[in-house]
Amino acid sequence: MRETHSARVGLGTRIGRLPHVVGLGLLTLLLLAAVSFAFPPFLEVDNVKSLLDDTALLIMLAVGEMFVLLTRSVDLSVAANAALTGMVVALFNAAHPGAGMLPVIVIAIVMGAVLGAFNGILVWKLRIPSIVVTLGTLSAYRGLVYIVSGGAWVNSGQMSPMFLGLVRVPILGVSVLSWIGFLVAVAAFLFLRFSVSGRNLYAAGNNPNAAAYAGIDVGRMQFLAFVLSGAIAGLAGYLWVARFAVAYTDVASGFELQVIAACVIGGVSITGGVGGVVGVVLGGLFLGIIKNALPVVGISPFWQMAVSGLVITVAVVLNAGARRHEGRRILEESEAGA
Amino acid sequence: MTAPILTMTGVTKHFAGVRALVKGELTLYPGEVTALIGENGAGKSTLVKILTGVHHADEGSITLGGEVVRIPSADAANRLGISAIHQEAVVFDDLSVAENIFITERPRRHGMVDWAEMRRQTSKLLAELDPRIDPAMPMRQLSVAQKHLVQIARALSHEARVVIMDEPTAALSHREVAELFTIVHRLKAEGRAILFISHKFDEVFEIADRYAVFRDGAAVGQGLVSDVGRDELITLMVGRSVDQVFPKAVVPIGEELFRVEGLSRGREFADVSFGLRRGEILGVYGLVGAGRSEVMQTIFGLNRADAGTVTLEGRKLVIRSPEDAIDQGLGFVPEDRQISGGILRFSINDNIALPSLSRLAGFGFTRRGEERKLADEYVSQLQIKTSGIAQRLEELSGGNQQKVVIAKWLATHPRVLIMDEPTKGIDVGAKTAVYRLMGEMVAQGLGIIMVTSELPEALGMADRVLVMRRGRVAALFDRVEATAEAIVRAATDA
Structure with a gap:
């Protein structure tokens, strides 16, 4: 009863009270303005398109990761999942170029979901902490990429034109890849806002004890989150391979850290139950802009990694500062002001 | 005399070999408040957790409205009309008041959560409890007393026949306790059975019709509050004199x-x-x-x-x-x-x-x-x-x-x-x-x-x-x- 907990007030769990999201939105705009001031061509159409394509993948994976974070877990295996699924669909496409795109997409999503379900089962049924489970599967899934590919690359020449072309088809001037990222975000938003399972994800992470009293199976919610995260990672795996026109063992290596960073910058609480899609999308855009801007504004390649890390840290610190622990309110209000 | 709504007989529960409850007996009547009295570790919270489906009894039976029931889950307890107001606010701090009330059965339209309907029903429920609470407020912003009211609203939304209040007054001021008791009287008048857990004898004598005393995991006495004195209750509860x-x-x-x-x-x-x-x-x-x-x-x-x-x-x-x-x-x-x-x-x-x-x-x-x-x-x-x-x-x-x-x-x-x-x-x-x-x-x-x-x-x-x-x-x-x-x-x- 008397534990002290930090005041995480209204971080995008409800519409209409979005102070964090508004702040992050302004920060992102400010960053965009600063970059385009230093390097005006940054806002040219081609560059913006490429920026959107890059961030679409990050945003998709971050949305999946958010499901997991909401339930007080973490999924470190998203990037490895994407790499493995991407490799498998690339090999499938190389072997059966005439099979069309439907099987490719179905395989990507189902396989990703199965890999996620494996994480989820271990967390749910064996009660192993998710960080341990996914640290293991991170290596296991990455290792399987070597095994299924024999360490060899699948090049664009082995992929069918459909496989490569689908993500690049422009609709209203924006690529299918960017549209898919957008649709995943919208679907996630609707799911979290209007479905019972989505709401229960928040409840399970916000107070697992209370969730148990309300008849919500916290473990099953964690399982669901891992399956969703995995399915999205699988889809992202195909998109990644198609966009970069190559599948190899190191696809998206280490990308899980950027995914988690996007979530944290976007206001998702690492301790569960707090966060929203809008914040995660902004967090992804924020990171995407930094990554794309550093090379063009003339920062030496030697410095880029350190600078982007520094910016992420600053964003996270600012974010944490907003929810600083302010002690309990015990004194009567009238006195407290005095 | 009316028939009891809920009877627990011979309910026993062990945790890792340690007995928490031994042949727990409890009888609740519609329209009456039964005070559950006992020291820490007497088995009160185990009893409550069994009734709310969080724990499962090793032995014993529970009869509700004349039928033997099983309460395998918290969900089942809700459906049977057993609802609890917990002392340590078992609520979701970052979710809205409305969602806290309807957490187990959010109103839906076309399969989607109907927020407008949820807020409307919440306003209706809260109008009689505390109209100052805004259904859209995050739970975090409420006082302890208000959090209790929200849990009571949750019980009302389930049409609860049995309402368990686990030390609801522990953190309330005098005035808030009086307000809570007004609501308890209302719940009584509506024919609900109330299990009221409290350490405070003043409150027991003020609000309860019956008492049930537990000590070291066993039921040691029950009866009408009007037939018993404070000292008797204390002796029953402690099982030895105060000096010892x-x-x-x-x-x-x-x-x-x-x-x-x-x-x-x-x-x-x-x-x-x-x-x-x-x-x-x-x-x-x-x-x-x-x-x-x-x-x-x-x-x-x-x-x-x-x-x-x-x-x-x-x-x-x-x-x-x-x-x-x-x-x-x-x-x-x-x-x-x-x-x-x-x-x-x-x-x-x-x-x-x-x-x-x-x-x-x-x-x-x-x-x-x-x-x-x-x-x-x-x-x-x-x-x-x-x-x-x-x-x-x-x-x-x-x-x-x-x-x-x-x-x-x-x-x-x-x-x-x-x-x-x-x-x-x-x-x-x-x-x-x-x-x-x-x-x-x-x-x-x-x-x-x-x-x-x-x-x-x-x-x-x-x-x-x-x-x-x-x-x-x-x-x-x-x-x-x-x-x-x-x-x-x-x-x-x-």
Whole structure:
């Protein structure tokens, strides 16, 4: 009863009270303005398109990761999942170029979901902490990429034109890849806002004890989150391979850290139950802009990694500062002001 | 007489071999309030958890409305019309009031959560309870009393036939309790059965029609409140006379040892002043959430004070961290033994030596031999029941765990020992052992500050009782003038 907990007030769990999201939105705009001031061509159409394509993948994976974070877990295996699924669909496409795109997409999503379900089962049924489970599967899934590919690359020449072309088809001037990222975000938003399972994800992470009293199976919610995260990672795996026109063992290596960073910058609480899609999308855009801007504004390649890390840290610190622990309110209000 | 709505017979529950409930009997009648009375560890919360489907009974049967029922899950309890209002607000702080109420069955349209309908129904439910609560507010912004009301609204939304209230008044002011009782009367008039759990006998006699007393996991008596007196209930609950439970040692009280003057911190507490004399046990009483633990944590350096001074033996202390506090002669036995008090997976040896490591160390290296000697010394001195000092803390009983935590602080040779709820969650026999130990400690010239929420403990053990209310000192009573009524009035009157 008397534990002290930090005041995480209204971080995008409800519409209409979005102070964090508004702040992050302004920060992102400010960053965009600063970059385009230093390097005006940054806002040219081609560059913006490429920026959107890059961030679409990050945003998709971050949305999946958010499901997991909401339930007080973490999924470190998203990037490895994407790499493995991407490799498998690339090999499938190389072997059966005439099979069309439907099987490719179905395989990507189902396989990703199965890999996620494996994480989820271990967390749910064996009660192993998710960080341990996914640290293991991170290596296991990455290792399987070597095994299924024999360490060899699948090049664009082995992929069918459909496989490569689908993500690049422009609709209203924006690529299918960017549209898919957008649709995943919208679907996630609707799911979290209007479905019972989505709401229960928040409840399970916000107070697992209370969730148990309300008849919500916290473990099953964690399982669901891992399956969703995995399915999205699988889809992202195909998109990644198609966009970069190559599948190899190191696809998206280490990308899980950027995914988690996007979530944290976007206001998702690492301790569960707090966060929203809008914040995660902004967090992804924020990171995407930094990554794309550093090379063009003339920062030496030697410095880029350190600078982007520094910016992420600053964003996270600012974010944490907003929810600083302010002690309990015990004194009567009238006195407290005095 | 009307037929009972709910009957529990022979309900038994064991946890890892420890029996929590033995042949629990309970009968609830529609339109009546039954008070469930018992000390900590008497089996009340186990009973509630069985009724709400969180735990499952090993044996026994539950009859609801004439039919034998099984309550395999919290969901099932809701569907059967059993709803609980928990003391430790079991709510979702970052979700809205409306969603907290409808967490198990959110209104839906076309398969999607219908927020407008949820808010509308919430407004309707809250209109009669507390119209000031906005359905869209996050739960975090509500007071404890309002959180209770939201849980009551949840029960009403389920058309609950049985409403369990687990110490609903523990953190409420006088006025809030009166408001709550108005609502309880309304629930009664609507024919619902209410199980009312409380430590406070005044409330039991005010609101309850029937009582059921539990002791050491067993039902020891039930009947009509009108047929029973307060002393009878206390004897039933404790199972022994008050003198045996509180072996208050006669210790000469010396000069002032320790003084806190004008201590304030943010919105937690303001202008707290008190003194502690050599050989004295100062009881600090208040409702849950009155700021007592916050004051103690600040004195001990866990938090920074905004203003105020702390002096020990006439010397002003500068305490920036618990390390400073320990160095300068303070010890702190925290409330939650298993979380802050001891490290469950460490051995008894490691637990006792922990705050003394640097004192025992030589040239920066810890000395295991010295540590073991220290642990052995305290294990025998405090009569800790264990197979040896290498045994892990988690393998001991609650009372022995608490002794280890106390030993750990005694080993630092404190001048002043702060004990936050020193007997919370341990059985009566172990309580008495802890009280004896406290008597021995003050006899050696220590001063003890004992934070307690249990009135009998404050009355039975303290030389003086300091009462806190809403972050301020409300009153200070000498042992002779400290009566239950005076203390409770000081703690609750607004």
